[in-house]
Amino acid sequence: MKIEKPIQILVRRHAAIGDVIMSTGVVRELKRKYGNDCQIDVATDFIEIYRNNPHVRNIIPAVTMPNPAAYDLYINLDDAYEVNPINHYVDSYFYRAFGDTDYPKQPELFPDQTDRDQVNQDLEILDRQFIVVHMRNWHWASKNVSFDTWMEVFEKMYTETTDVAVVCVGGTTDFALDQAPLFYDRRGKYNSQQISYLIGEAQCFVGIDSGPFQCAASTNTPIIALLTHLQPERIVPYRHGVLGWNTTAIQTLEDCRGCNDDQVRPVRQLVCKKQTYPCSKNWDTDAISKAILETLE
Numbered sequence: 001m002k003i004e005k006p007i008q009i010l011v012r013r014h015a016a017i018g019d020v021i022m023s024t025g026v027v028r029e030l031k032r033k034y035g036n037d038c039q040i041d042v043a044t045d046f047i048e049i050y051r052n053n054p055h056v057r058n059i060i061p062a063v064t065m066p067n068p069a070a071y072d073l074y075i076n077l078d079d080a081y082e083v084n085p086i087n088h089y090v091d092s093y094f095y096r097a098f099g100d101t102d103y104p105k106q107p108e109l110f111p112d113q114t115d116r117d118q119v120n121q122d123l124e125i126l127d128r129q130f131i132v133v134h135m136r137n138w139h140w141a142s143k144n145v146s147f148d149t150w151m152e153v154f155e156k157m158y159t160e161t162t163d164v165a166v167v168c169v170g171g172t173t174d175f176a177l178d179q180a181p182l183f184y185d186r187r188g189k190y191n192s193q194q195i196s197y198l199i200g201e202a203q204c205f206v207g208i209d210s211g212p213f214q215c216a217a218s219t220n221t222p223i224i225a226l227l228t229h230l231q232p233e234r235i236v237p238y239r240h241g242v243l244g245w246n247t248t249a250i251q252t253l254e255d256c257r258g259c260n261d262d263q264v265r266p267v268r269q270l271v272c273k274k275q276t277y278p279c280s281k282n283w284d285t286d287a288i289s290k291a292i293l294e295t296l297e
Contacts, residue, residue, distance in 0.1 A: 007286070008073070010040075021217070026075070027042060027075065030075075053108075054110070077096060085265070090237075092219060106237065109192060121199050122167075130165035132169055135170065144278050170183065170212060202226055203297070204221060205219075206226065222248070222295045224248050232249035248291045
């Protein structure tokens with residue numbers, strides 16, 4: 001069609017960093033579908049995620065979002081997966097946006113040269129192969145992996161190799177080992193674009209569903225996904241058109257794993273039927289360490 005005035009599109013996704021990263025595939029495919037016949041604005045709580053994104057005209061804080069009536073097409077991705085937890089999170093986004101899920105769904109981030117330069121300074125110090133881990137310690141206990149579990153994994157890993165570094169990312173409340181040899185604490189130092197670039201240079205990423213996990217999904221680096229409340233088919237990333245491409249999913253050994261399917265809709269909080277969230281402590285650490293070692297050169 002001959003479109004004299006580009007179609008004005010507004011895409012909204014507030015909430016957590018990982019949720020916003022997962023929305024980037026929708027925006028890319030909207031731009032691919034309409035090309036120069038559209039202009040896309042994104043309203044979000046995390047402006048940083050869409051920095052440098054070539055498909056977007058404006059990035060708007062969600063709290064100051066303009067009236068959707070000013071746009072020709074408004075796509076609200078809020079609660080898309082929260083009300084449909086038995087689907088893959090990204091499938092829920094795409095179905096709401098397009099009425100279909102048959103699209104490339106890998107998320108994308110766009111680190112610029114400044115981002116790369118900052119990370120490269122640290123990589124020069126490392127000067128060895130390394131893995132990136134997110135030792136999450138958050139107020140949702142079921143989204144954490146216990147510190148003792150991590151220590152078992154590292155002990156078993158270093159029994160087999162002593163020439164790999166561990167770079168810890170995340171927020172200041174997350175776990176890290178900043179005084180141990182070969183461990184590098186980079187919590188709170190990198191933005192999401194920089195974490196994506198860092199993981200892209202690593203041997204693997206290890207962590208639970210989180211912002212850094214979705215940063216890893218934007219790369220080709222092997223992912224070792226540690227899963228508690230989510231079934232693998234709900235969250236392992238689509239990459240190169242394949243669900244779980246280059247991803248090893250390891251679930252907690254608790255029999256109630258995947259409990260997100262059974263939570264009250266919309267799922268905005270997790271209630272543990274065992275009350276003590278044992279999933280965060282019950283892991284096959286041999287399987288995790290083996291999966292890490294298999295990614296090393």
